[in-house]
Amino acid sequence: MSWARQSWPVDILDRSLSRGVRLEWPKKEEFGDLSTPLAMSLAKELGKPPRTIAGAILDGLREIPETSSLFSKIDIAGPGYLNFSLSPAYLSDFLVSCLTDSRLVARVPVPRKINVEFVSANPTGPLHVGHGRGAAFGDSLARILREVGHDVSTEYYINDAGNQMNMLGKSVYLSCRKLSGHESTEEKVRLLGETDGYRGDYIADIAREILDNPHSIPVDVREEALAGRFTDRVQSVFTDFSQRRIMEGIREDLSRFGVTFDRYFSEKTLHEKGADGHSSIARWLSLLERESDGAVYAADGALWFRTTAMDDDKDRVLRKSDGSYTYFAADIAYHADKVDRGYDTMVDVWGADHHGYQARMQAVAKVLSQRVKRSVDLRICLIQLVSLLRDGKAVSMSTRAGEFVTLAEVLDEVGLDATRFSYLTRSHESALEFDLSKAKERSMENPVYYVQYAHARVRSLLSQAKARGVTIGDFSSEDFAPLEEPAARSLIRLMAQFSGVLHRAAESFEVHPLTDYLTALAGAYHHYYFHHRILSSEEADRPLMMARIGLSMAVGRILAAGLSLLGVQAPESM
Template sequence: MTPEELSLLIRSCLDNALAQGKLPLTPADLPETVRVERPRSREHGDWSANTALQLAKKAGMNPRDLAEIIAAGLRGHTGVKKAEVAGPGFVNITLDAGAAGELARTIVEAGEKYGNSESGADGHVNLEFVSANPTGPIHIGGARWAAVGDSLARILQAVGAKVTREYYFNDHGAQIDRFAASLLARARGEETPADGYGGEYISDIADAVLAAHPQRDPLREDDDTAREFFREYGVKMMFAEIKRELLDFRVRFDVFFHEDSLHASGAVARAVDRLEAAGFIYEKDGAKWVKTTAFGDDKDRVVVKSDGETAYYAGDIAYYLDKRARGADRAIYLLGADHHGYIGRMYAMARAFGDTAGKGGNIEILIGQLVNLVKDGKPVRMSKRAGTVVTLSDLIDAAGVDAARYSLVRAAMETTLEIDLDLIASHTNENPVYYVQYAHARTKSVDRNAEEHGVTRAQFDPSLLNTPADGELLAVLAKFPETVLQAAQLREPHRVARYLEDLAGAYHTWYARSRVTPRADEKVTALHQSRLWLNDAAGQVLANGLHLLGVSAPDKM
């Protein structure tokens, strides 16, 4: 019996009690979904529900009396060994071994779909992440967003959302001018401009642009012509390099959106006109301001500057409207630690258009913190290639894609992350990604050994999975769908990583205590075959969870 099935059973008990007049409630008072949780102590049963505590006040009943009604409805039901009232009104439920063990069959038969559901209510999500300026390689902060963003996209899809992965290229503005000027200076052998970009990659791109266009000689062209040449072709090459880095990191985008297109298409001007028509713009000091304070912002924002140029905020507004026009029910932005100031102004803008903002709203902004790398006990601060920052490519070279992705996603995004390169490159149980991957590889090793000894899944008796180690492993496996759903709802992919570490621990313990293959003097029994089902169920969930994080599930290590 899965937690979902138990939840439905409790809801059925409530419906029956209501129909029999035992509950002074209406159908609308009952929860759509009854939440069941694993008790901290196994002495309290396999699962526990606090539904009676939630409904007692509305029903005008003592919580324990209401809990007894639920428990009485559960007793004697197939698969329920015991249902007891505990504490102020909890219902503690113990399943019989057969009902608990059936989960192994459910998982194996569901395969890659176990953990998936249609429980999410996000609809069409436009998920924007990374979105680094096209003026250099992706730095380590962007790498964190690549791992977190792609994992969140996978998790949202697993619970039924339609997800558009989007990358926003900031290819309109002064940073592109500085990038072009830096390329030109390097091509001419001149010093990098004071506000320009350094690092070996600038030389690489400048050389590549010249090699691709041998007929051009920036030494013979005037500054404006030469800068425009490097602006056009250098930015394209930087785009291509960024896309290559992301693909190497197993991150694919559905849309690469160019900021410049908003200005070229007139979308920015139309966004300003729309706000003006709605009466949310006023003029002061020769500039146009949006009344964002009317919608929760800490101050009003300039949308058109006194010189007639549109402010960067105008582009943000146009871009949001474009996402919504393309069918996004929800626009989720994953931004770096320096973007806290965006939240108030962007939420205010959405509210001005009649949309909702914040968790579960039409616009959500998630802010991530910095990443610090440590090697040999010392901070790693600079890349040979980029000059001033550590890049995504540096991290992949040092640790590999699997270790890099897992390490970047296993901590809550709002916390500063420190990654020990020596640890994540090690093949020890202290390395979390190795610990989880090794558990999966071990399940495959058991499969190979079972095949050699003639153990198959031809028979399955779930009642034989009755040891404490069996029960603990089954309990952890049962929590996977709920973990995936919570990770989606809370926008917290790290929950999946931490779950996988718990599952790996439960599996390693089970492996040490449970034989799947017979000893030399034994014959294959139903117990061996049933344990193979449980072994394969654990392997399937480990693989499913690692897939959600974009990490491989190796068969051998």
């Protein structure tokens, strides 16, 4: 709620007012550094004009000794705002802490154990641009949650069970047949029916590997396949081999993208029977059937989950009347496993096309939470569509053979930093237009370079100072006293919001507030830098120069910290 609280020394406000006071960052600097509409919201219940109430609060604050050291000014403004301006002494202390403290970010009072699951793309093909957005978002969100003090782990759920996997194996087998000159429509229809199966170059690449390398798969299986006999063993070996190759490709793409996972969780393991002859899915479902107060129930020869308890349109099937499990059943087992591993919060990052599944998963989370008798939150982040453009014109994204654009291709063309930053410039909840030509343009069009340039400016300034023989030691609060320019104050005011911005992002499970913030901070520094010469050889200017150098170092540190949370490099020079 009050993330401003995480940036500013507001103990005094907490003590004198109540803990729930809402603090805002005023839009305009003339309204101070911190403000609260408290008096306005109390007006009704107290039956007094807001400005009168504000006056009473202000009188109370004035009686507390810290008020005068912390704030240089407190105004009652507009309809009844209380506006606080931080004192120069506080701001100087803040700069010192930026340069000396090991962390720039306040820790949450109560850390949570959080699991962030994202990407989770089916291992049936390479990652495309849509997955890239989820990857950039999930990875940065996890970093932010960790930065504010939560215990965070990341996870990729591999959908490696079910029919789609068999189809993958068949597709690669058919590609082998085609490449060795034995293509047959009849065989294709026999294996795949009406569907096209998976196509695209990556399928042919795997097929070619099997054909060219006699030891890629067991020799006997390879011979069966080459002879055109699609046995069960051929199916299983081809499926496993293809899936392994594709997962390797996915991991490589992710690693190039700067994304690693603490764990890859295989759906297949949920289906495998354990020592007791039951699969993990079966065990969880029977457990829930016993302990869920009727949320899991049998009817019409099937097993159901009462998802209507969370406003779903209808209850959903878990075990079909033929005895097999739905995908939803596996999802329940997976989330039950996460709860079992002790997470307080499960973050699921999904493509927006899965929004229809929210209600049923929330129903699951509710039941799981009740069962373990502690609060377990499921936070579903829906990542909206990415439409790829080149020079303002749409690039075809259809998944038909060879036409879709992979994440790897975008990385090749645009580069890591610009790709990650571009993905994170907009709220994940709104559709993103990703223009390849703009993203790789090294210009003002592209905020990533704007921010990186600000960092490079700081670094290059420092090396310039060093070259001129300036020695930089420790800073104390008094060293910043010479900073009297309004532009310096605006800059520091913004810097002091860094911690709060991250807390706000963490509380709302968003990343783009950080991207926006870094762009604004870079802008404020560029402005300052342009208008105030920092290095000087005049001895009389030395105190001011040192203050400006210290200020620049602090800005550089915040920029570097912020960029690293976005997974973007903070370059020494550009």
